[in-house]
Amino acid sequence: MDKFKSQYLELVAKTNDYLHNRLDNMEKYPKIIFDSMEYSLFAGGKRLRPVILLATHSLLGGDMRESLPLAGGLEMIHTYSLIHDDLPAMDNDDFRRGIPTNHRVFGEGIAILSGDALLNFAYETMLDNALLYPEKILNHVRAIETIAKAAGIKGMVGGQVVDLENEGKDINPDTLQYIHDHKTGALFRASITASIMLEEPSDQISNALIEYGRSLGLAFQVKDDILDVVGDNKKLGKNTGRDKDKGKATYVEKYGLERSWSIASELIEGAIGQLDIFGLEAEFLRKLAKFIVERHN
């Protein structure tokens, strides 16, 4: 295994261990809601947002034990959004990550509630952690506030709304950009801004990382759109062509496959370019950017 891959898997393992511990420390009643939360939380996600948060926090000299609950919180928020997104009234998806979606297993009522539970639990988790660092509590509150903003109406939820409202419509490039920038981009950027809030690096370093995150988020979405057309159902764990079936706005539909590939590549080159000031220290984040366009799922 190459070095990048082993580092990546180590951060995934840290995140998974943290999430398991956090849940296993509770009395799991009512059982069905814990089953439902854990079903989606441990369905084999790539843990990209926690990995980005932990890696940038470490690059800034932070101790990952301090940021792990924020990474876990981010993943809970991401998971809640997927559970709600898959509901019949939203994207109406039957499969995700190769297994039936949450509401197909637990019913719509429990799926709605387990999304709600994950969202509340994300905040509870991050706030509990903040209380462990009284000398840095302002930093923690700023980090959690950044995540709340990114998750909410002016971030991810806003993107979900515009996405839902535009299904089956011919949309302009600005709207497409808005959807991706908010629905996916906001949490990607927050995973970097949260680390910045914790460690308060110089403006030059902050700006470079923020730009890196912005490009990364967009590239991730373009690659997602590409995979929906050329991806392998088995590797993706869901059916391809779903975007087109649902009349979803995508980069591929708007710009064609070839142009979408070059947009993704340009974005990743741009992201990597931002990392020059870190020298060799940022090797993991460079590889991570490449991984995001080269991934098969």
Added chain:
Amino acid sequence: MDKFKSQYLELVAKTNDYLHNRLDNMEKYPKIIFDSMEYSLFAGGKRLRPVILLATHSLLGGDMRESLPLAGGLEMIHTYSLIHDDLPAMDNDDFRRGIPTNHRVFGEGIAILSGDALLNFAYETMLDNALLYPEKILNHVRAIETIAKAAGIKGMVGGQVVDLENEGKDINPDTLQYIHDHKTGALFRASITASIMLEEPSDQISNALIEYGRSLGLAFQVKDDILDVVGDNKKLGKNTGRDKDKGKATYVEKYGLERSWSIASELIEGAIGQLDIFGLEAEFLRKLAKFIVERHN
């Protein structure tokens, strides 16, 4: 108008003004989600939780300007839970507070998302406020954490889950107690604990207020069950008999109408008894307890 009523209406007006200002300071795009959030947030709720929070905070010598964003956040959380509770996959209610439920007006997808938006926005609002009080930020984080716990899996959401799972089943008194204690009681208690976290009164005062809040929350729920049987549809703004139709567990179904009335009265007497240590200062909270069993909606 008597003194209690005018004081109550003043706290409601403060809460409403705060919520309006908070939303009006934002660019309301995507418009539909703001329309949907505001539709339910300003549908004429009693604002009981904010009123309790503001009144106890003031009783403890706090400045209401400091706690108003927490009161607003609590009301956003309460409103999100009503929107999700009314969905077809949950209680499937068509009317609330005399007007069609959120999903009947905006569709299920937007109703789910506006609940999510309100929940995230509640945390963003309370965290933004915490940052305005750096010298008391630990108190604020403890208050928000208390609210998060009360809203989540071990609080309100837990109660919703057990309620949903037991529809149409014959349930035992412990389960009925669990549902009410969590689904309604948790946020009631949090509206008091949050004030305690902000002002750190003595244990004696804290315990008295916590007991007051516990009895109040339970009495509120017993009265809700009574109103579902003997209430006036017009005053309630929703149809009576819905609990029975849905096979919901209620106090009235379990103990009969007469015993339910005496349970509610005993709880309120108990709540009022806790306030003795405050003397005349707690007159508003005494009247509030009476109001909770005497209300018609």
